[in-house]
Amino acid sequence: MFKFLLDTDTWQEIYSSIRKNKMRTAITVVGVMWGIFLLVVLLGAAKGVENNFNRLFGDFATNSVFVWAQQTSKPFKGFQEGKGLTLKMSDLESIRNEIKGLEFVVPRHQTQALTVNKFKTGNFGVFGDYPEFDKVQKRNLVYGRFINDNDIKEKKKVCVIEEEIYKQLFDKDEYPIGQYIKINDINYNVVGMYKEGQIGSGGPQGNIHIPFTTFQQVYNRGDSVGWMMITGQPGFDITQIESDVKLLLKNLHNVHPKDNRAFGSFNLGKEIAKVTGFITGMQFLTWFVGIATLIAGVFAIGNILLITVKERTKEIGIRRALGAKPWEIKRQIIMESVFLTTIAGALGIIFGGFILMIIDATLGKGDEPVLTNPTVDIPVILIAALTLVVLGTLIGLIPAQTAVSIRPIEALREE
């Protein structure tokens, strides 16, 4: 078989047989090419969407839930409905002690504040944060550091700013670390600058982070907590944690257990699962459409070979009269099929890759790209290519069988 593949005659015959039906062969090859092209481009695009999604949400711990206090909607234990609720630091302690499977419970405060640096001003979101926040929602620091334990302990007037804020408050190429900016007329030393991912958790212009304890003191918040972020350990169901936490809070704050409006929450894991589910569905659809198109294309190749075999009946008869064994005729036809599908597949993959490059260059660039790195994994390509060769072989069996089922005497009969 190996010798057969290296034989010039093998390729000469494949070439001459293809040459006889240039137009038809070309159209058929385009059919298969289209199939694998679609597969590559769609999978690449789906991957690009997935990558983009991961890039946007990559900063978040995906098994996290945000919880904040609202107002009660049911009277309970002598309290009327509409009682205002506020989370307290002690609530966090209780949550940490009583609920299993927690990784971090991070309290936060937030406000809007006028921020001034010399003659430049801006209104930005100001957050009071613990160092743990960096672990729940990763800050990509460009300069300096995030808030540390010492800042918390000593209630230091330090801040970490987002790149966008830096651009608005500082001159170009100015080094922000060590400089002071005024937030609500109080000077803060800039200790870090980070770059926000696509989806910010605060205002549209990015955030300023100051130590949580500083925030409490400066804005007179006592031991209250604006809201909290809770992350679960791997293997624990975040949805379960969410309802456990809320139930515990209702208990602590004298809220009716069935009062669903008292505490608000946003389960990031659930939201992300929806999107990843959608992406998975899209990939499935891509495979389905791609493979179906491939099969259609391969059938077209089977069809054209069947026609070619009919046209070559006489030639096949001559070969058999000269001593060609049925298997030798068969493998010739199968080789043609495999050759055509392989060429078509290779062209489709190359063409698909090329289109992905164009997509990447147009949709994947800029500040808010639609796609990120639209690529297809090599194993996927190999699977697709292997599928093609297998399908090509199988479909080639049909014309090959036809070719040998015509007895040489019938093939040679004078017209």
Next chain:
Amino acid sequence: MIKIEKLHKSYPIGKDSLHVLKGLDLHIKEGEFVAIMGSSGSGKSTLLNIVGLLDAHDSGNYYLNGQLIENLDERKAAILRNKFLGFVFQSFNLINYKNALENVALPLYYSGMGRKERNEIAMQYLEKVGLADWATHLPSELSGGQKQRVAIARALVTKPKVVLADEPTGALDSSTSHSVMELLKEINREGMTVFVITHEEDIAEETDRIVRLKDGVIISDEKTLKKSKV
């Protein structure tokens, strides 16, 4: 070389069957030059197909080179055809996208010979039929007579035991026909058994022995006068 005993063959036509060969007995020895004559429908092509292992007989015995032919599958038949038989057809049956040399070398390809070797041998046979200068020409660039010479070279290239020629001059004019017959005679003089089917009397006259078929039976089997004159 070819021995046929009580050979019967019929073809199904609709519900009926057409009895084509009705108990033929024929013995062709090595080195003979035999013509089978008969009008169309006499069964001569059927006989050639059976002798050429392109078709199976219904009953009777067929010995090729002393070997009883029975229960042949396509693979065995192909090997025997390649080894023992050379075919020359009325319409030449050259493969039109292969040049003369490649056409001649084709049977050697199927016998598993390497490219270099088979091209050398094919070239020798092209020289033998006087077409060495035309080796790289495609069949479409050759005249009818030249095509038939290439076909003869192809039939001989595997050194078969028998050359079977089905109306070898049927598509040629009389002078080319004559030269093709001369070539066949020359091959015969070198010891090859040649088996020609024709319906032309003057072609048959050039052979050594004429077997006449009519309605599936042999009506005469005689040596030609010409041979006895020489």
